Amino acid sequence: MVSTSYFAPMEGGDTAFTVEAPKIKFGAGSLSEVGKDALSYGLSRVAVFTDPDVVAHASVGKVLDSLKAAGVDAVLYSDVEVEPTDRSFKAATTFAAEGNFDGFISVGGGSVMDTAKAANLYSTHPDDFMAYVNAPIGDAKPVPGPLKPHIACPTTFGTASECTGIAICDFLDLELKSGIASPRLRPVLGVLDPDNLKTLPPLVVAANGFDVFSHAFESLTARPFTQRAKPDDPSKRPLSQGANPYSDVACQEAVRLVGAHLVGAVNDPQPEDYEALMFAGMLAGIGFGNAGCHLPHAMSYAVAGLVRDYHAQGWPSNHAMVPHGISVIVNAPSVFRFTGPAAPERHLMGAKAMGADTANLAPEDAGAALADRIADMMRQTGLPNGLRGVGYGPEDLDALTDRADAQQRLIVNAPLPVSRENLRDLFEDALQLW
Numbered sequence: 453m454v455s456t457s458y459f460a461p462m463e464g465g466d467t468a469f470t471v472e473a474p475k476i477k478f479g480a481g482s483l484s485e486v487g488k489d490a491l492s493y494g495l496s497r498v499a500v501f502t503d504p505d506v507v508a509h510a511s512v513g514k515v516l517d518s519l520k521a522a523g524v525d526a527v528l529y530s531d532v533e534v535e536p537t538d539r540s541f542k543a544a545t546t547f548a549a550e551g552n553f554d555g556f557i558s559v560g561g562g563s564v565m566d567t568a569k570a571a572n573l574y575s576t577h578p579d580d581f582m583a584y585v586n587a588p589i590g591d592a593k594p595v596p597g598p599l600k601p602h603i604a605c606p607t608t609f610g611t612a613s614e615c616t617g618i619a620i621c622d623f624l625d626l627e628l629k630s631g632i633a634s635p636r637l638r639p640v641l642g643v644l645d646p647d648n649l650k651t652l653p654p655l656v657v658a659a660n661g662f663d664v665f666s667h668a669f670e671s672l673t674a675r676p677f678t679q680r681a682k683p684d685d686p687s688k689r690p691l692s693q694g695a696n697p698y699s700d701v702a703c704q705e706a707v708r709l710v711g712a713h714l715v716g717a718v719n720d721p722q723p724e725d726y727e728a729l730m731f732a733g734m735l736a737g738i739g740f741g742n743a744g745c746h747l748p749h750a751m752s753y754a755v756a757g758l759v760r761d762y763h764a765q766g767w768p769s770n771h772a773m774v775p776h777g778i779s780v781i782v783n784a785p786s787v788f789r790f791t792g793p794a795a796p797e798r799h800l801m802g803a804k805a806m807g808a809d810t811a812n813l814a815p816e817d818a819g820a821a822l823a824d825r826i827a828d829m830m831r832q833t834g835l836p837n838g839l840r841g842v843g844y845g846p847e848d849l850d851a852l853t854d855r856a857d858a859q860q861r862l863i864v865n866a867p868l869p870v871s872r873e874n875l876r877d878l879f880e881d882a883l884q885l886w
């Protein structure tokens with residue numbers, strides 16, 4: 453077995469992991485092939501989803517030209533809301549239902565790809581909006597049949613939404629983020645063209661890059677799949693299986709690429725930075741799709757959900773929001789300081805791959821060294837200084853803790869047991885990073 457000591461067997465623990473591999477095309481110029489790709493899936497009339505900013509960039513024009521050249525009828529929908537809501541998912545569904553489309557193309561970030569997934573689902577298998585939404589908020593009804601082909605063309609590089617069967621939105625009345633999860637939501641093809649990234653605002657590059665790092669490093673330090681109880685029925689093996697030898701390979705390289713390219717890509721971008729970061733995003737997506745994230749993501753839902761008045765440069769300013777990558781990385785230093793002792797060699801590897809000086813570092817100090825290195829990189833890329841930087845103070849610690857504590861699916865994937873008190877301490881430690 454390709455395992456290391458991290459995957460030591462446990463009495464009653466799982467002995468197998470599964471590999472879900474999305475279909476991906478990667479390379480500069482690949483957007484010009486989308487028309488032929490659509491034909492290969494038998495599409496003759498498609499909806500092209502994007503958002504009001506991305507529509508002005510070259511990527512959308514390239515896709516429309518390519519579809520036209522291939523003789524595929526295309527109708528543009530550019531009203532996707534950034535950080536989509538139940539309201540905007542419903543509006544997109546109405547468009548999809550009325551257009552008589554046989555497929556969907558999304559050109560944009562996670563907001564656009566997720567909206568196309570939802571519109572595809574609800575127009576193909578109409579039902580009450582809460583029917584397919586994850587429990588306990590919704591009924592988590594299984595998607596009853598296949599969806600129409602969806603080709604996802606990301607213009608950001610962090611979410612890996614092109615690889616996943618997940619669509620996330622804000623539930624406006626409930627003031628929380630949740631989503632729909634089904635393998636049937638996964639796009640049939642992800643087209644990753646690094647040329648798309650050239651127009652990204654610097655802070656969006658930084659937020660995406662840290663999200664990629666966190667996907668990869670949370671997967672690497674997730675509880676090993678061997679330390680989770682073996683399910684009596686293989687179909688009950690969770691999507692988040694825990695760290696495994698397959699996700700390890702992809703995630704180690706993703707962390708190395710972020711460490712080598714992120715600060716440069718934000719402050720003085722070179723073409724090779726975009727290619728490296730988009731590739732890192734893809735690797736981390738494959739990794740966390742099989743291993744699963746843990747604490748920084750669990751805590752991020754609280755940070756994003758309770759926002760009061762934070763606005764980030766590079767995102768639309770019509771409503772307060774903590775963009776996903778920022779809501780994740782503000783928690784990461786305190787988390788990795790805490791998880792370091794549970795997987796010292798892995799934290800040492802992460803610290804080194806991110807560029808920390810590890811020459812004389814004992815493995816037990818690696819979590820702290822990695823935390824310091826992340827904080828350094830955040831400062832160099834203009835990110836907010838911890839939770840205070842996005843508008844929270846000590847008076848918010850209990851509310852943040854309550855929200856995060858509800859994310860048990862993610863919390864149990866951490867490499868050590870995590871109590872409510874631990875979570876509160878982690879938020880406290882995340883208030884200010886430097």
Ligand SMILES: NC(=O)c1ccc[n+]([C@@H]2O[C@H](COP(=O)([O-])OP(=O)(O)OC[C@H]3O[C@@H](n4cnc5c(N)ncnc54)[C@H](O)[C@@H]3O)[C@@H](O)[C@H]2O)c1
Nearest residue numbers: 505535561562563607608611613616618620648651652767
């Ligand atoms: N489905 C999943 O598996 C998954 C995973 C993680 C996050 N998400 C969701 O994805 C969303 C975030 O997605 P995101 O980080 O990709 O960003 P985004 O789609 O929200 O876009 C961020 C901003 O960047 C702009 N933008 C996008 N591409 C651009 C480009 N090439 N040039 C210039 N501007 C550009 C957008 O117009 C927007 O203002 C959130 O809603 C999050 O919850 C989904």
Ligand SMILES: [Fe+2]
Nearest residue numbers: 611663667780
């Ligand atoms: Fe993420």
